[in-house]
Amino acid sequence: MDFKSKPEQFYKAVGVAFTISGQSNETLTQSAKRAQRRKKCEAKLRLEDHLKRFPDWKL
Known part of the structure; x- marks a missing residue:
């Protein structure tokens, strides 16, 4: 899978569980x-x- 990063202004704060x-x-x-x-x-x-610290970490 290839994930394309969106500019930061498109992302909202979210809760994660x-x-x-x-x-x-x-x-x-x-x-x-x-x-x-x-x-x-x-x-x-x-x-x-x-x-x-590790923004580009890949699997």
Whole structure:
């Protein structure tokens, strides 16, 4: 599949729901506690950071 990227102005903010492993949940919980953030906020920040660091990652 070839995905064409649209200019950023065409994308809206969206909610995303998925299941993570127990080990990932533990790591995320500990990280959120250390940062004094809610786990949901920690997950959002980590995902956005990863996508900024690796924007062209391919399968």
